[in-house]
Amino acid sequence: MTMTTKVLSVSVPVADQDAALKFYTEVLGCELRTDIEIWPGARLVEVAPPGSEVSLLLLPRDSEIPVATRLGTSDARAAHDAIRSSGTTLHNDDLIRMEGVPAMFSFADPDGNGLVYLEDNS
Template identity: 70%
Template sequence: MTMTTRILSVSVPVDDQDAALRYYTEVLGCELRADDEPWPGARYIEVVPPGSDVGLVLLRADSGIPVAVRLGTTDADAAHQRLSAAGTPPETEVLRWEGVPPMFAFADPEGNQLVYLEDAPAPGA
């Protein structure tokens, strides 16, 4: 099993999401990929540089959404079990929300925040 398939996005902590969105789109030339509110008070904004598959997630630290590197995995349940067996237990169970892939949060041995999202195979793969 391939545990990690790719980097999906990297969080950038911001104080003012509207100002950050303007900066990343109007000054840096990124394109808006998502601007959602998964629950009240938790705004998820993702921008992507043109031609890049890796997004930048502009998050307030107090949103409840992990400020983390988001990685793809072929099987979220298997990855969760493998991390637990390796002595780095995930911080959450595998979360299953309507409209989003199965995911869970964890930290590496240095304390860096990571999230695994089950990554669909690329078309034609």
């Protein structure tokens, strides 16, 4: 199994999601891909350059959604087990499963940078 299949998205911490959205779309020419409230108070704003497979998540610094680099993996359960066995501290005891969203979990690299694995079978 190849554990990491691709980079899916990178979080950009922002002070104001509306101002950031305007900058990334109107100034930088990115397209809006997603602007939804995942749960009350947790807004996910996703933009990307046209044609790009990698997107940017514009998240408040204090967001409940992890400010992280999101990586694809072909098997989230196997990746979770491998990360755990490496001694890396996981932020989730088990996979997070939400309707309509791939299985995922979060952790940090040795420098404290946030990482999220999402099961990606594309």
